[in-house]
Amino acid sequence: MKINKLSIIIPAYNEAKTIFMILNKIKAVELLDNIKKEIIIVDDCSTDDTQLTIAAYHSEHADLDIRYFKHEVNKGKGAALHTGIQQATGEYLIIQDADLEYDPAEYNDMLKPVCNGFADVVYGSRFMGSNPHRILFxxxxxxxxxxxxxxxMVSNLNLTDMETCYKLFDTKVIQAVSLQEQRFGFEPEVTIKISRIPKIRIYEVGISYYGRTYDEGKKIGWRDGVRALYCILKYGIFSK
Structure with a gap:
């Protein structure tokens, strides 16, 4: 399949320390088949210098197609992704966290099943393959x-890593999905709803993982795990 442009959706909240580094990594990636990159940053009402850092970076790298959106109220990662997804203009889109836990150099690994005509959706799994994984929690x-x-169990898939950040979607397909979860419940909700689309082709590839500690800025906690379980029940069992 021929892809002209990949939209890279970056939800950001207080990521002034790392956002320019992830943008450098994205800039350095040469995508398969000369695919162009559209970078969509959704600032979820950061209270640090995230906005100024992005503006300074864009002024120095005007050749990059960067589109910036800001929420006036902090809503959560899921809400930022909703905004970014609806703004995407590439044939496919991928989700990229603003920290340094995931490596944009692996975009091409994610794109291969799509470019070869096999997949509509690709998940990057931290639990398969031989790539580096930081040992943490x-x-x-x-x-x-x-x-x-x-x-x-509720989606009848055999994924190894539903909670992964790296998810690549056919843009028109994901834009047609009605998403509700404002925070980290996005992951099970989108997985379950995508799995119910007729004839959808979902693939998984191994990726590396450079996780960070809470002192380094990790935001997800046990409450988000409880919410994820609630979402699995809500969208997997009670919304059939």
């Missing part, structure tokens, strides 16, 4: 695996 890993297992 035992209970986070267990929680991720159990949430993925529960999500697979």
């Amino acid at each position: 035992f209970w986070h890993t267990i929680g991720n695996r159990w949430l993925t297992f529960a999500c697979n």
Whole structure:
């Protein structure tokens, strides 16, 4: 399949320390088949210098197609993704966190199943493949695996990492999905709703993971895990 442009959706909240580094990594990536990059940054009402950092970066790199949107009220990662998804103009889009946990150099690994005509949706799994993975939190890993297992039960998928940030979608397909979750409940909601689209082709590829600690800015916590389980029940069982 021929893709002319990939939209890269970046939700950002107080990421002034790392946003320019992730933009440098995105800039350095040469996509398959000369695919163009559209970078959509959604600032979820940051209270640090995120906006100024992005503006300064864009002024120095005018060749990059960067579109910036800001929420006037902090709504959550899911809400930022809703905004970015609806603004995307590429044939496909990928979700990229503003921190440095995921490596844009692996975009092409995600794109291959699409460009080769096999996939409509591609998830990047932190739990498969031989790429580097930082060793961090035992209970986070267990929680991720159990949430993925529960999500697979209601969606009839066999994913290894439902909670991954790296998700690549056919833009028209994901824009037609009605999404409600404002925070990290986005992950199970979108997975379950995508799985119910007739003839949708979902693939998974192994990716690396350079996780960060809470001192380094990690934001997800146990309450988000509880919400994710609630969303699996809500959208997987009670919304059939």
